Amino acid sequence: MWQKSLAFVTALFLALSIGQSVFAAIDTSAMEKALDEELKSSHYDYKKGSVEIEDPKTFTGEKGEEIIGGIAVIETVRDGIFITIKREIHFYNTESKEMLTNADAAKVDGVKEYIDKNSNNLQQKVVYWLPMLLMILLIAVPAIVLYVVVPRLYSTSEYMNPIYERNDNPR
Incomplete structure (x- = not known):
């Protein structure tokens, strides 16, 4: 019985304290x-x-x-x-x-x-996060293009290199 009454009084004080802050709002x-x-x-x-x-x-x-x-x-x-x-x-x-x-x-x-x-x-x-993100993208996008896309492109010098070595080598 004592615990129920203590819980009721605690809930009552909690409800009253919340109610006062709501009524005091401007x-x-x-x-x-x-x-x-x-x-x-x-x-x-x-x-x-x-x-x-x-x-x-x-x-x-x-x-x-x-x-x-x-x-x-x-x-x-x-x-x-x-x-x-x-x-x-x-x-x-x-x-x-x-x-x-x-x-x-x-x-x-x-x-x-x-x-x-x-x-x-x-x-x-x-x-600062939005301008910094744009700055990172300005650096990252060209770097990705240079290191990922450019090496996969067709290169005439790589293709012709074995032929040049065979013909130009005087050995």
């Missing part, structure tokens, strides 16, 4: 759409629809409006092969439905602490 879909539109105009190499918001937090603006801040993970693609993943902090005003500039966001209480707390998470990562 809806960032509107922010992602607005940021997607803004990034198309500011980044020429932005990959459409690649925005993801991490660690969102709500703030209260000067006029009482709700402001959502978060780390945006952005993917850019140059020339179809050079992929870069950037992490930037952006802020969104939910009432006016527009992205805030850094100057406007700096006026909001708590934003400076949020930026300071997450400044070590801001980075830029370049994906």
Whole structure:
């Protein structure tokens, strides 16, 4: 009996802890759409629809409006092969439905602490595997042609070599 009650209490605490994290989630879909539109105009190499918001937090603006801040993970693609993943902090005003500039966001209480707390998470990562694969192919394909295909081609010098040796040898 004791084990069943302990299992029930453990399951109850687990269910309550999962439920609280679900209810505390912040809806960032509107922010992602607005940021997607803004990034198309500011980044020429932005990959459409690649925005993801991490660690969102709500703030209260000067006029009482709700402001959502978060780390945006952005993917850019140059020339179809050079992929870069950037992490930037952006802020969104939910009432006016527009992205805030850094100057406007700096006026909001708590934003400076949020930026300071997450400044070590801001980075830029370049994906090297695709350009390296193309470089390897540029070297490997001609090497394969030289070492596999070329020796199998018809060679007149190899064919005529025994005849030359027989006729040109004065022995």
